[in-house]
Amino acid sequence: MKQTGVAILGAGRWGKHLVRNFLAHPDACLVAVVDPYPETLAAIKDKYNLAPEVRLATDWESIRDLPTIEAVVIATPAVTHYTIIKDALNQGKHVLAEKPLTLDVAECLELCHLAQENQRQLMVDHTYLFHPAVKRAQEVVHSGCLGDLRYGYAARTNLGPVRQDVDSLWDLAIHDIAIFNHCLGQLPVQVQANGRVWLQFQKEFQVSQLPVEKEFQVSQLPVESSEDNQGCSQSLTPQQPANLPYGNAKGEQPANLQPANLQPSTPQPSTPQGLADLVQLTLSYPTGFQAFIHLCWLNPDKQRRLGIVGTQGTLIFDEMVAQAPLTIQHGYFEQNGSTLSLLVNIVKFLISNHLNHFIQYAIAFLTVSACPNLHQYLLVWVGAQLVQILSCLSQSLHQGGVPVTVPQLPK
Structure with missing residues (x-):
């Protein structure tokens, strides 16, 4: 089988994972790696022993016309x-x-529409949709073994990293929304969001006119690298020209942002005039099912937990339990006076590395016209739907938590 020539743009934390996995795949041929930092490119070359024919470039324009590039993998800031x-x-x-x-x-x-007109594949790497635990969770929900679905919940918290370009809603929510949509086979019809700001007051977040991404660390607190910021280009440093087409995280703190300014203070009201550090979401689906999501990047209790509760069982997806992140509790409640007892059969599922699954599907999608069973979620419309939902949540957040109807996207 002919190998597909791939160029990877952005070689930060997530980009390194992509370089490693595309190098290892027999159907892919790494043609070029692009990153604005020469030292990052040199480190990539040494770490993965790149062949001399792999082009290393600091800008996309210098390699965009290479005839051997058939697919481009973009791991740069969303802006x-x-x-x-x-x-x-x-x-x-x-x-x-x-x-x-x-x-x-x-x-x-x-x-x-451009991808359709040009007959090109366009995919967004919502990696959780390729996670074996999420796939199994979808099967469980659709089988009906949970009974009538009552509600869902999720918590995604950690102590940083704190972003300067987007709030915690845009930084963290997309994963859990994607999982709920995928498991339910539905899109929310109405959303609400409330939030609090402690660190960055009076910073306006315009969805359609975002600055180049930056992030900073909370002063005097150990900050753990977040798996939610998968884009390898998490920030452009203050010294880097803002018009560069991509960048990667260097971890420098902006010179004009002193530690004293980062200490938590009295929270703003529920209509944040700044970048919300804590956000609480409600997603309402056509069937009446509701999902409640808690997001915060100022909580040292790291949580990556999602649950769906039904009348005959509950499923729990907990990433902090690495080897067996999915638990299915089959059972029903037995009432004895005012006490409820859960008669339950607990099943835990061992899960393999989901990034390998994602890379397999990604290469299949980029090299063939369709990928069986997952085509509806590989197509770029899923990415557009999630941006639509986040935009509606952002509108609710900045209007004090009012319910916002999510319009259907035109096709």
């Missing part, structure tokens, strides 16, 4: 996605983009 994806599609390349697709619904739709 850069629209321009790069549009150019790559117009160059006749297939595209795999880090989530979110873009930060503007209209741009998402334009790219969807």
Whole structure:
């Protein structure tokens, strides 16, 4: 089978994972790696012993015309996605983009139509949709063994990293929303969001006009690298020109942001005039099912937990239990006076590395016209739908938590 020539744009934390996995796949041929930092490229070359014919470049324009590039993998800040994806599609390349697709619904739709018109594949790497635990959870929900679904819940918290370009809603929520949508086979019809701001007051977040991504660390607190910031280009440093088409996280703290400014203070009211550090979401689905999501990047109790509760059972997806993250509790409640007892049969599922599954599907999608069983979620419309939902949640957040109807996307 002919190998597909791949260029990877962005070589930060997530980009390194992509380089390693594409190098190891027999159906892919790594043609080029692009990153604005020469030292990052040198480290990538040494770490993975890249062949001399693999091009290392600091800008996309210098390699975009290489005839051996058939697919482009974009692991750069979301604010850069629209321009790069549009150019790559117009160059006749297939595209795999880090989530979110873009930060503007209209741009998402334009790219969807452009990919269709050019007959190119465009995929967003919502990796949780390829997680074996999520696939099994979807099967359990659809089998009906949980009974009538009552509600869902999720918590995604950690102590940093704190972003300067987007709030915790845009940084963290997309994973759990994608999982609920996938398991239920539905999209929310109404959403609500409330939040609190402690660190960054009066910073306006405009979805369609975002600055280049930056992040900073909470002063005097150990900050753990977040798996939610999968884009390898988490930030551009203050010294780096803002018009670069991509960048990666260097961890520098902006010079104009002193530690004293980062100490938690009195929270703002539920209409945040700044970047919300804590957000509580409610998603309402057509069947009446509701999901409640708690997000915070100022909580040292790291949580990656999602549950769906039914009348005859509950499933729990907990990433902090690495070897067996999925638990199914089959049973029913037995009432004895005012006490409820759960008669339950607990089943735990051992799960393999989900990133390997994702890479397998990604390469299949970029090398063939369709990928059986997952095509509806591989297609870029899922990425556009999630951006639409996040935009509606952002509207609710900045209007004090009012319910916002989620319109259907035009096809």
